[in-house]
Amino acid sequence: MTIEASKSEQRAPKIRLGMVGGGQGAFIGAVHRMAARLDDHYDLVAGALSSTPEKALASARDLGLDPSRSYGSFAEMAEKEAARPDGIEAVSIVTPNHVHFAAAKAFLERGIHVICDKPLTSNLEDARALKAVADRADALFILTHNYTGYPMVRHARELVRAGELGEIRLVQMEYPQDWLAEPVEQTGAKQAVWRTDPAQSGAGGSTGDIGTHAYNLGSFISGLELDELAADVHTFVEGRRLDDNAHVMLRFKGGAKGLLWCSQVATGNENGLKVRIYGTKAGIEWTQADPNYLWFTLLGEPKQLITRAGAGAGAAAARVTRIPSGHPEGYLEAFATIYSEAAAAIIAARSGASVDPAVTYPTVDDGVKGVAFVSAIIESGKANGAWVKV
Numbered sequence: 001m002t003i004e005a006s007k008s009e010q011r012a013p014k015i016r017l018g019m020v021g022g023g024q025g026a027f028i029g030a031v032h033r034m035a036a037r038l039d040d041h042y043d044l045v046a047g048a049l050s051s052t053p054e055k056a057l058a059s060a061r062d063l064g065l066d067p068s069r070s071y072g073s074f075a076e077m078a079e080k081e082a083a084r085p086d087g088i089e090a091v092s093i094v095t096p097n098h099v100h101f102a103a104a105k106a107f108l109e110r111g112i113h114v115i116c117d118k119p120l121t122s123n124l125e126d127a128r129a130l131k132a133v134a135d136r137a138d139a140l141f142i143l144t145h146n147y148t149g150y151p152m153v154r155h156a157r158e159l160v161r162a163g164e165l166g167e168i169r170l171v172q173m174e175y176p177q178d179w180l181a182e183p184v185e186q187t188g189a190k191q192a193v194w195r196t197d198p199a200q201s202g203a204g205g206s207t208g209d210i211g212t213h214a215y216n217l218g219s220f221i222s223g224l225e226l227d228e229l230a231a232d233v234h235t236f237v238e239g240r241r242l243d244d245n246a247h248v249m250l251r252f253k254g255g256a257k258g259l260l261w262c263s264q265v266a267t268g269n270e271n272g273l274k275v276r277i278y279g280t281k282a283g284i285e286w287t288q289a290d291p292n293y294l295w296f297t298l299l300g301e302p303k304q305l306i307t308r309a310g311a312g313a314g315a316a317a318a319r320v321t322r323i324p325s326g327h328p329e330g331y332l333e334a335f336a337t338i339y340s341e342a343a344a345a346i347i348a349a350r351s352g353a354s355v356d357p358a359v360t361y362p363t364v365d366d367g368v369k370g371v372a373f374v375s376a377i378i379e380s381g382k383a384n385g386a387w388v389k390v
Contacts (some may be wrong), residue, residue: 021060021095023049120367122202149337165279205242233381
């Protein structure tokens with residue numbers, strides 16, 4: 001069943017959504033809003049969209065929100081929306097990393113579902129504390145590792161689960177970019193400024209921003225749990241306070257090995273996310289720049305190309321596919337898949353109904369693993385690449 005089909009069958013009232021962050025000049029907030037709109041499960045009705053009440057109100061007016069539901073802080077928003085009979089049911093948190101913990105906590109403690117951009121928090125202590133809050137809250141927590149929403153990523157995961165690859169031996173992940181190859185943050189560019197600021201981003205630069213995506217994707221598909229890692233972490237751009245490149249060796253529980261490379265100074269790469277997984281029987285390869293295709297190779301046989309809506313793709317891919325074969329389906333649709341999976345869980349929670357077991361989204365546990373991963377990388381890097389338990 002496709003997401004589009006399930007949408008038409010549900011006919012449930014739309015989920016009243018709020019947003020923290022994502023105001024004028026923000027990149028990821030607009031992405032979240034488009035993703036929430038795509039399958040038509042949400043109505044954005046409130047926001048604390050910027051760091052000051054004036055900027056927040058200007059952003060709210062741009063989006064057509066009721067000015068009375070534009071708030072000067074997430075704390076005010078959580079308190080007042082929780083008290084309204086028509087208050088928000090869920091909130092998207094799309095701020096820099098250091099705000100995630102306090103904002104998510106404020107809404108979870110009031111029973112409001114949280115859809116939070118990654119990474120979970122800017123440090124491991126906050127990540128563990130937020131998990132404790134989420135575990136006892138009467139609300140869901142969804143982390144938007146959006147690359148898990150691609151149909152062929154879902155199919156790759158099912159191939160592993162079905163044993164088609166045999167015993168997993170190797171997991172290789174890479175995520176190269178070049179947008180920080182120069183000291184862009186020194187020009188005042190908003191996205192670069194906060195991502196290279198330890199106070200806002202946390203201890204990881206490229207490792208926290210994109211390395212967590214690659215790690216999450218490899219773990220999502222392979223189903224493996226990381227045991228320990230050794231990292232060579234470097235900052236190439238003079239004056240930059242966080243890493244912009246890392247090479248990481250991985251040892252998974254059960255004996256599989258892995259490699260991860262993340263870089264934001266790899267000239268010529270725009271968004272080169274790729275994952276390769278090799279088992280005793282077969283191997284798979286998926287590239288985000290060409291997401292509707294998955295390469296599958298049985299040992300001793302020619303490579304097979306599996307397409308998103310064509311022969312070879314299974315039910316896991318089909319249920320998150322919206323458009324016919326031959327038409328590109330990409331980044332925004334994958335992001336929307338996370339929002340639609342979240343909607344299915346939130347709508348079920350309204351009445352206490354059970355959620356379809358096929359519904360899949362990253363949770364607070366995935367978020368803790370991601371922050372622990374970055375923490376271990378930084379620790380290993382400071383120890384000249386020593387092996388560190390995760």
